[in-house]
Amino acid sequence: MKKLTKWLEENKITEIECITPDQTGIARGKIMPTDKFIDEKGIRLPESVLLQTTTGDYPDDETYYSLLDPQDIDMVLRPDDSAVFTVPWAAEPSAQIIHDCYDSMGNLMELSSRAVLKKVLALYEAKGWKPIVAPEVEFYLTKRCTDPDLPLVPPIGRSGRQESGRQSFSIDAANEFDPIIEDIYDWCEEMHLDIDTLIHEEGAAQLEFNFRHGEALKLADQVFIFKRAVREAALKHKIGATFMAKPISGEPGSSMHVHQSLTDAKTGKNIFSNEDGSASELFHSYIGGLQHYIPQMMPIFAPNVNSYRRYLPGADGNAPVNIEWGNENRTVGLRVPQAAPSARRVENRLPGSDTNPYLSLAGNLICGYLGMVNHLKPRMPIQGRASEEADETVPWNLEAALEAMSNSEDIRNALGANFVDGFVATRRAEYEGFRRVISSWERQYLLSTV
Known part of the structure; x- marks a missing residue:
């Protein structure tokens, strides 16, 4: 103190x-x-x-x-x-x-999301392992709208025009929002948040900030604070900012991809690589753990009803609907970027930007941990494009996902039965509230036709 x-x-x-x-x-x-x-x-x-x-x-x-x-x-x-x-x-x-x-x-408190991440990190510490992570956080800037029945639209940029079409990686499209971006950068620098690159994502007025790799708890804290900063910057400029997973129909969803690697706590060496630079057995078991346990962890990576709207076929979804892995392959859920052996890592591309960063990181790390301690083997890596058919082993809706997590003894033992029961209960309570709302789709297509 x-x-x-x-x-x-x-x-x-x-x-x-x-x-x-x-x-x-x-x-x-x-x-x-x-x-x-x-x-x-x-x-x-x-x-x-x-x-x-x-x-x-x-x-x-x-x-x-x-x-x-x-x-x-x-x-x-x-x-x-x-x-x-x-x-x-x-x-x-x-x-x-x-x-x-x-x-x-x-x-x-077992129900605290920060405590859950600390619990997972303690398991790694006991093994002499130190996880290193790097989140990538996407969000939309929108014109301010106070009526929830109206669809969101892009804000007016510096040019006085609204963005339209897909502008992936466009520098000029990103510069349309320079005033708010400068505030975000300035505020993050003052708060010592380790943000790195900025890109314009595929959606209209959709941005992505990448964080430098570092310790999991530190990065979870930073993402938590970063989200507050982005919303405040938007308020200052009289527009909106949302981390909702799928806020706009017909536009890509927003993700929080998580790069993750593992070092020896004493030497600092990346233990996903052998001395000769090849991928280690621990690396493959980590991926095996992700593939085995992601289906039981989906409520962590997709916690809301809206989260599952990202997982749609084609460009409208723009999120992987599989848990395959592959080298330098963006069509799989678990991408291994091309990197030197010292930087070997895996990127989980399934989590949405609406996730709790503490739970999202804890979820990734516990999947990998269980894979390593249980010596799980991954599927064969995907060469070429992954199938666009949804992986049947993964629950792609909230009801099924909550059932899978609630019934997983391994996840209950690892994260704590009280936490799992409490987390599942809050998701179900929200889902029950959602079911009571009549949507505009129902009014448009069913009101006078059935």
Whole structure:
């Protein structure tokens, strides 16, 4: 706390946002003056925050009371002094500090997504392994729209025109949004977020920011904060920004591809490569783990009803519908980029940008870990284009995905039965809310024809 107090004083911070990610990845917490924060050395929140859905609802009472104290008691949030960031968009000098959640006995809360990632990383640490990851985060800029029944459209760019057509990797198309991009870069630099390259993706006003490779918890924190920064930058420029997986019909979805490799914790060498530069047995087992366990982990990589709209055939989907692997092959779900042996890695192209970054990284890493400790073998790599037919071993809708995850003993043992039950319950609660809504498609095609 001394280190953190010194930083707050040096930066003349007057206000603190004490935040923790819930299961959806929403920042929950309290805002308080710096003096009060220093005196209290943490905050308290109801444990139920960790079972809250995107809509503010909760799972059914039976699940709720089986996972939480029926008295709705508080948990204790303690600040992590390695997860401290300024708030560049605030009017006064402010800080946002990520907190870990503890129960009344001083244990990390099993339902906390940050705790789940820490649990997975502890498994790697016990083996002397250190995961290295690099997320790629896509999102859309849109014209501001307050009516949820209206479709989203691209914002007006610097030229005074709306973008149309596909503009993959276009520098000029990206430069249309220079004012907001400059704010994002400036704010990320102030917050010391390790963003690297920017590209214009396929969709109209769709952008992608890549993060430099690094430690998993650090990168999860950074993606969590990055999403807040992008939304705030959009608000400043009176437009919208969305990380929804498929926000616009007829346009590609938004993903969060995750590059992942593994080093020896002592030597720093990439243990996905042998001394002669060839791929190691651990590398193949890691891929085997991804292929075996992704079908049971899909609610982590595609947590919302909308998430599954990315997995459509042809250009309208623009996301892999398989869990094959191949070298330098973008038609497979698990791509191995061309790289030197020291940088050998695998890229999971299935997760959407709507995922909770802590859970997405934990999900990838636990799949790979289980593959390595169980010595799983991958399928043969794909040469040429992968089939556009959906892999039948993968659940491509939320109902089936939740069933697969809930019934997986391996995943329950690895991530914790309470976490799995709580996570599945929040997804099901959201799905039940979705089923109660009549869509515009139903009104357009069924209202006067059936």
